[in-house]
Amino acid sequence: MKxxxxxxxxxxxxxxxxxxxxxxxxxxxxxRLPVPPLKGVTLxxxxxxxxxxxxxxxxxxxxxxxxxxxxxxLTLGFLAAVALARTILPGSxxxxxxxxxPMTVSYLIIALGLMNLWRDLGLSVSLWATGIGHVxxxxxxCFAILYAAMGDQQRSAERAAxxxxxxxxxxxxxxxxxxxxxxxxxxxxxxxxxSWDEFIIAFLLTRFDVTLPVEIWSLLxxxxxxxxxxxxxxxxxxxxxxxxxxxxxxFRKRRA
Amino acid sequence: MTAPVSLRRVTQVYGNQxxxxxIDLEIAAGEYIVLLGPSxxxxxxxxxxxxxxxxxTAGDVLIGARSMAGVAPxxxxxTTVFQDYALFPHMSLADxxxxxxxxxxxxxxxxxxxxxxxxxxVGLAAMADRRPHALSGGQxxxxxxxxxxxxxxxxxxxxxxxxxxxLKLRRQMQDELKAIQRRIGTTFVHVTHDQEEAMAxxxxxxxxxxxxIAQAAPAREVYLHPASLFVAEFMGEVNKIxxxxxxxxxxxxxxxxxxxxxxxxxxxxxxxxxSGPLTLGPARITDLAFFGTxxxxxxxxxxxxxxTLIVHLPQGxxxxxxxxxxxxxxxxxxxxxxx
Numbered sequence: 001m002k003x004x005x006x007x008x009x010x011x012x013x014x015x016x017x018x019x020x021x022x023x024x025x026x027x028x029x030x031x032r033l034p035v036p037p038l039k040g041v042t043l044x045x046x047x048x049x050x051x052x053x054x055x056x057x058x059x060x061x062x063x064x065x066x067x068x069x070x071x072x073x074l075t076l077g078f079l080a081a082v083a084l085a086r087t088i089l090p091g092s093x094x095x096x097x098x099x100x101x102p103m104t105v106s107y108l109i110i111a112l113g114l115m116n117l118w119r120d121l122g123l124s125v126s127l128w129a130t131g132i133g134h135v136x137x138x139x140x141x142c143f144a145i146l147y148a149a150m151g152d153q154q155r156s157a158e159r160a161a162x163x164x165x166x167x168x169x170x171x172x173x174x175x176x177x178x179x180x181x182x183x184x185x186x187x188x189x190x191x192x193x194x195s196w197d198e199f200i201i202a203f204l205l206t207r208f209d210v211t212l213p214v215e216i217w218s219l220l221x222x223x224x225x226x227x228x229x230x231x232x233x234x235x236x237x238x239x240x241x242x243x244x245x246x247x248x249x250x251f252r253k254r255r256a
Numbered sequence: 257m258t259a260p261v262s263l264r265r266v267t268q269v270y271g272n273q274x275x276x277x278x279i280d281l282e283i284a285a286g287e288y289i290v291l292l293g294p295s296x297x298x299x300x301x302x303x304x305x306x307x308x309x310x311x312x313t314a315g316d317v318l319i320g321a322r323s324m325a326g327v328a329p330x331x332x333x334x335t336t337v338f339q340d341y342a343l344f345p346h347m348s349l350a351d352x353x354x355x356x357x358x359x360x361x362x363x364x365x366x367x368x369x370x371x372x373x374x375x376x377x378v379g380l381a382a383m384a385d386r387r388p389h390a391l392s393g394g395q396x397x398x399x400x401x402x403x404x405x406x407x408x409x410x411x412x413x414x415x416x417x418x419x420x421x422x423l424k425l426r427r428q429m430q431d432e433l434k435a436i437q438r439r440i441g442t443t444f445v446h447v448t449h450d451q452e453e454a455m456a457x458x459x460x461x462x463x464x465x466x467x468x469i470a471q472a473a474p475a476r477e478v479y480l481h482p483a484s485l486f487v488a489e490f491m492g493e494v495n496k497i498x499x500x501x502x503x504x505x506x507x508x509x510x511x512x513x514x515x516x517x518x519x520x521x522x523x524x525x526x527x528x529x530x531s532g533p534l535t536l537g538p539a540r541i542t543d544l545a546f547f548g549t550x551x552x553x554x555x556x557x558x559x560x561x562x563x564t565l566i567v568h569l570p571q572g573x574x575x576x577x578x579x580x581x582x583x584x585x586x587x588x589x590x591x592x593x594x595x
Contacts, residue, residue, distance in 0.1 A: 153345070160342035163307065164356035164407065165330045174355075178346040 027229035058215035069134035070191035077142030149183035259320030259410035266315035293464035333410035356407035505560035532584035
């Protein structure tokens, strides 16, 4: 047993991370193909990526969409969660259900719907459309995380703040939001990573100003190259950074 | 700061349940009032109505002669010490206490000074920069009190503030609450279900039952002259002797002050002894327990062996089960209702 447990754990992590490790290792391949054997180590492909204007602008677009759409989804989700946690309206359950419903709809269907809507409105697809699509997919997530985080302690602290003379906006700003800070950060960073990774909506709703996953997809169309591995490694690095920030800010605070 | 509170025909109806039946109560400025009653009697509902957290179905609340109808909690001259303390976990103690002043636009330095003064009052100035989670229950209670008093309210509302503390700490906090109230002179309205707590601190106890005021009077009056059987029983252990046209199961009572009367005679266990103006007659001890300050005895009157009297015998009494004692009583009160 003493040997089996660590072995099992090692096998599990290998299963999860081996593809990523292979991707990162062969992004340093000194050759034309990212397949074994490793012929030598070079940073040439990274230089290639960082001098590729199209890739860098896609990376910038991705960051912009991720941050702006997450901020909007977070704000809307926060306000909805506060409202539904405080007041019991006739149809509260229905409103909650409708807010969470988009989570169960496939991204492809959401993208198709938005594409049709955009066409009916006579607008051309753009980064904006993609951003709205990402708000649609991330709002249920933000709402669910924040709604679950609101408990009795929250409610009674808000009541005390009102009792001490705080207006509703000040209750939200001085008490509700700071008390929910760990959950707000968790919801925001999760939204950012989901938006950062998202391909289908971005693919269907952008044409010229594409996001990074779409750009990588067009790179792949011209065949395997260590360059795509290098892009993948950089994307992975960003995701890892987000997780580390989350760990350092949110979870450390929660333990304190 | 202090102000009188006037409750006029305050009624609260939830669906088909009436929580408060037209409560009338005048609270003087600087008075320490305790709302006392079992859970569900409407005392917390009444406190919420004074604080503005619930609007009465009918009736009016006046604080310092100003009607509070439609006035939000944040605009009322009241603050509350909540049962669960409701401290802000993300703020230091000083920031917690200064919160109300901050909402009133007091400058940072001035509100810090006031917060320190309030923390000093409750003996926690040394911990001003700590967060609430580092505190014990009693310390949190004090911070909640300091926070509520920092804005110098006219009326302080306390919702079972000592309910979560252990007995020893509760006694100590009762003394502190009373001392602080005497010093600042603010009107205190304190809700509890603990009659000892009520007697320890109140200028006047308002005993509530099923949405009505059963009696509103100082502790001595409520305890010794209960207005009803409910009040008599709620304020402490009591012997109930039914009377019908002056006849009791113990036979005729001497002297004849209760002749021709009908109701229930209420006698406290410590008011029964071997001397007193009212003769209860001989009784036999069936059970004894030593309680420290007294010996608590179960006694069966010879005239009515099915009736059990609870009697507090003196600490040094030499008594054993089976002994016969002739009992006398003082401070007997006749109430109209039957057990």
